Amino acid sequence: MIPYGKQSITDQDVDAVVDALRSDFLTQGPTTVRFEDAFREYVGADYAVAFSSGTAALHGAAWAAGLGPQHTVVTSPLTFAASANAARYVGARLGLVDVELSTYGMNLGLVEAGVAASIPVHFAGLPISLEESRWLARPPVVIEDAAHALGAETPSGKVGNCRFSDMTCFSFHPVKAITTGEGGMVTTNSSDLAHRLRLFRNHGISRPDESRPWDYQIIDHGFNYRLTDLQSALGISQLSRLDHFIDRRNEIASAYRSALEHSSNILLPPRGDSGIKHAYHLFPIRVKSKEQFITAMFRLGIRVQVHYIPIHKHPLFRKILVQDGPFPNADSIFEEVVSLPMFPGLTDDNVEYVIKCTLEAAESA
Numbered sequence: 001m002i003p004y005g006k007q008s009i010t011d012q013d014v015d016a017v018v019d020a021l022r023s024d025f026l027t028q029g030p031t032t033v034r035f036e037d038a039f040r041e042y043v044g045a046d047y048a049v050a051f052s053s054g055t056a057a058l059h060g061a062a063w064a065a066g067l068g069p070q071h072t073v074v075t076s077p078l079t080f081a082a083s084a085n086a087a088r089y090v091g092a093r094l095g096l097v098d099v100e101l102s103t104y105g106m107n108l109g110l111v112e113a114g115v116a117a118s119i120p121v122h123f124a125g126l127p128i129s130l131e132e133s134r135w136l137a138r139p140p141v142v143i144e145d146a147a148h149a150l151g152a153e154t155p156s157g158k159v160g161n162c163r164f165s166d167m168t169c170f171s172f173h174p175v176k177a178i179t180t181g182e183g184g185m186v187t188t189n190s191s192d193l194a195h196r197l198r199l200f201r202n203h204g205i206s207r208p209d210e211s212r213p214w215d216y217q218i219i220d221h222g223f224n225y226r227l228t229d230l231q232s233a234l235g236i237s238q239l240s241r242l243d244h245f246i247d248r249r250n251e252i253a254s255a256y257r258s259a260l261e262h263s264s265n266i267l268l269p270p271r272g273d274s275g276i277k278h279a280y281h282l283f284p285i286r287v288k289s290k291e292q293f294i295t296a297m298f299r300l301g302i303r304v305q306v307h308y309i310p311i312h313k314h315p316l317f318r319k320i321l322v323q324d325g326p327f328p329n330a331d332s333i334f335e336e337v338v339s340l341p342m343f344p345g346l347t348d349d350n351v352e353y354v355i356k357c358t359l360e361a362a363e364s365a
């Protein structure tokens with residue numbers, strides 16, 4: 001079986017974790033600080049705060065921004081549950097804004113005045129531009145969900161540098177660009193937000209006086225959302241290979257594109273403008289008879305996946321959305337979208353086999 005995504009673990013990763021295991025700290029300690037420093041340097045942000053998952057990172061960002069029941073937060077219908085749940089965790093009203101066909105990302109030109117915060121998603125790893133001029137009404141708070149887009153670049157630099165946002169959230173789930181098993185990160189250029197993120201991550205505990213390390217006060221409702229030093233050791237080791245991972249993902253994408261672009265049964269994913277570096281977390285093609293195509297691919301040993309069943313199609317969100325549609329672009333993409341296998345460990349032979357099966361299955365579906 002070829003999965004749609006998979007981690008790449010080397011001896012270097014294993015050694016890094018074992019070293020951490022023999023150190024003085026298992027949970028969050030100096031290795032997590034080193035991971036945060038390496039990460040913020042990589043993306044070009046002033047601060048990085050590690051979390052126990054991408055979901056916790058999004059929750060932390062929504063809380064740090066001060067969002068609550070008096071606010072409306074919008075995200076993309078074409079995303080994982082966590083982007084939408086982040087708004088609900090802090091009690092905010094949840095709205096959706098349809099995607100653009102040119103990126104499959106949120107159409108900022110549809111974001112109306114009165115929205116307190118927007119959580120755009122860099123879908124499949126294709127970074128969307130968040131420049132001021134692209135919004136109909138830029139909300140006071142912008143939180144990027146970059147769970148797909150670590151390593152992606154726009155002409156304004158790496159995703160995560162927060163040039164046009166308040167915070168950017170990442171995930172280190174095993175199918176993502178780098179992994180820590182479970183894990184996440186928020187980057188920001190605001191010292192105040194970084195402070196609030198750290199407070200929230202650790203039970204809302206404040207230690208006002210460094211000379212009295214036993215003294216602490218709980219000043220807010222926080223959680224235990226810490227990343228362990230074991231995980232951070234893996235993160236540092238993985239981060240050192242991130243650029244190779246992204247290069248390999250781009251190589252695989254090029255192979256898919258040149259082999260599939262002439263098929264009249266297949267629509268290739270958007271590639272973005274020149275000056276964009278795509279992180280290719282996913283390679284979401286579109287085919288006419290999606291379910292038949294998936295069944296055929298499964299039979300051939302290829303576990304393709306659907307990203308995503310849109311947020312407004314789930315029973316929970318249908319009940320609580322401020323407006324449950326229409327989102328015609330998200331709906332039309334969902335009708336046809338299937339993610340082909342995409343991860344650095346795919347061999348050239350794997351890629352060739354996936355191409356052959358994709359052409360066959362799309363022909364007969």
Ligand SMILES: *Cc1c(COP(=O)(O)O)cnc(C)c1O
Pocket residue numbers: 053054055056079080082083121145147148170171172173182183184
């Ligand atoms: C993976 C993912 C998340 C959540 O990350 P976890 O680390 O699994 O909690 C959030 N948003 C999107 C778009 C994702 O793909």
